[in-house]
Amino acid sequence: MTSEPTPVGGQFRQRFERKFYIIPQRIDLAYALLRQFCRPDREYPHGRINSLYFDTPDLDQHERSAAGEYNKDKVRIRWYGEKENLSETVPVFLELKSRRGFASSKKREKFQVASEALQQNRVGEGIIDRKVLVDTVAGFGHFTELPLRPIITVSYSRYRFTEIFSGIRVSLDYDIRSTFVARGFGNGERELQLRGAVIEVKGPTMDLPTTLRRMKLLDTDWSRFSKYSHCIDSHLEDPGAMARLWPSGRVGDV
Numbered sequence: 001m002t003s004e005p006t007p008v009g010g011q012f013r014q015r016f017e018r019k020f021y022i023i024p025q026r027i028d029l030a031y032a033l034l035r036q037f038c039r040p041d042r043e044y045p046h047g048r049i050n051s052l053y054f055d056t057p058d059l060d061q062h063e064r065s066a067a068g069e070y071n072k073d074k075v076r077i078r079w080y081g082e083k084e085n086l087s088e089t090v091p092v093f094l095e096l097k098s099r100r101g102f103a104s105s106k107k108r109e110k111f112q113v114a115s116e117a118l119q120q121n122r123v124g125e126g127i128i129d130r131k132v133l134v135d136t137v138a139g140f141g142h143f144t145e146l147p148l149r150p151i152i153t154v155s156y157s158r159y160r161f162t163e164i165f166s167g168i169r170v171s172l173d174y175d176i177r178s179t180f181v182a183r184g185f186g187n188g189e190r191e192l193q194l195r196g197a198v199i200e201v202k203g204p205t206m207d208l209p210t211t212l213r214r215m216k217l218l219d220t221d222w223s224r225f226s227k228y229s230h231c232i233d234s235h236l237e238d239p240g241a242m243a244r245l246w247p248s249g250r251v252g253d254v
Contacts, residue, residue, distance in 0.1 A: 014105045016206045019225040020199040026218050027174055027197045031159065033218065034199070037211035038161035038170050049173075050083070050155040051076045052123055052181070053228050054133075056146035065229040073098045073142055074228060077127050078108075079118060086115040092127060096140040102206055107140045120190070124181030126150050151182045154231050163211060168203040170212070178231035186235035194234060198225055 022030045040046075054075040055061045064072040079092040095108040117127050126133065127150075137148070156176040163170055174197035180186040199220075201212060 014103050015202050015204065016102055017104050018201045018206065018208065018222040020201075020215060020218070020220045020222055021225050022172075022197040022199060022218060022220060024196050026220075027172075030197065030199060030215075030218055031172055033214060034159070034161055034170060034172060037214070038163050041160035041162060041169075044160055046157070046159050047080055048082050048155060049078065049080060049158050050118070050153065051078045051228075052127055052153050053151050054126075054148040055151045056144055057149060058146065059151070059232065060144070060146070062151075062229050062232050065224075065226045066233070068224060070101050071099065075137055075142065075148055076228075083118065083120075086118060088115055089113065090115050090118060092118075094128065094133060094136050096137060096142050098142075109136050109139075120153070120179065123153055124150050149182060151185070152178055152180050152228070152232060152235070154178045154227050156227070163209050165211065166203070166209045168201060168209060168212075170202075171200045173198045173200065173227070176227055176231070178235065180235050185232075187239055189235065189239070192231070192234055194227070194230060198227070 054077075061072060061074055074097045075095070076097070077092050077094050079090055081090075089112050092111050092113050093108045094111065095106055097104065097106045111128055111132075113127055116122060117125070133148070137143075154176065155178075156173045159172040161170040161172075162168065176194040176196075176198075177191045178194070179190045179192070180188075199215065201208065
């Protein structure tokens with residue numbers, strides 16, 4: 001099972017994130033390019049990341065993200081590893097990810113749950129006790145007018161790197177799949193795959209190291225790409241829509 005460094009006191013330092021969408025035809029090139037000026041992470045170089053996202057019944061956080069708002073929050077439960085290889089009990093992390101302008105921060109609390117709670121036919125129940133979820137999120141300082149409910153699972157594979165000169169964290173996320181668990185949304189599809197991949201650069205400033213500027217070779221620019229929001233959009237689109245599995249404006253790219 002793979003994970004990621006756990007912060008002291010359950011809170012990550014404020015950081016700036018830059019995301020670059022990669023079309024399917026350039027994923028291999030993106031990986032090769034990152035290997036030229038980044039080192040694989042020593043502890044967790046590669047693994048599967050799974051998240052259950054919570055939102056209000058009117059999908060308030062999704063709407064904020066889709067509208068491009070600069071102040072937004074996401075509540076999710078995250079765990080690591082392929083579902084076929086989970087042990088009897090699994091560590092999961094209840095997280096609040098907040099963005100204010102271009103800066104983001106994250107708070108998380110660790111829980112142990114039975115692996116059965118992470119199966120697709122059970123995950124829509126919320127994984128952890130609802131009161132525990134509400135109290136923990138309130139302890140993070142986050143409150144919503146409407147109750148939070150489980151909405152969608154999103155999973156993807158991630159390569160983790162550090163840039164060789166600055167030590168900035170870089171990741172390449174691909175094979176992004178999602179399933180709605182909330183009733184009344186979407187078309188009942190499971191494991192819907194979003195086309196392409198995403199490079200994420202996380203550091204103390206918005207400036208990119210000189211080496212990472214070579215990503216221009218991938219014909220991409222940074223964006224506020226949200227896996228959560230784009231996966232929801234793909235489920236809400238008509239199944240016959242050509243663009244449903246592509247981020248907005250990218251259908252037809254080669």
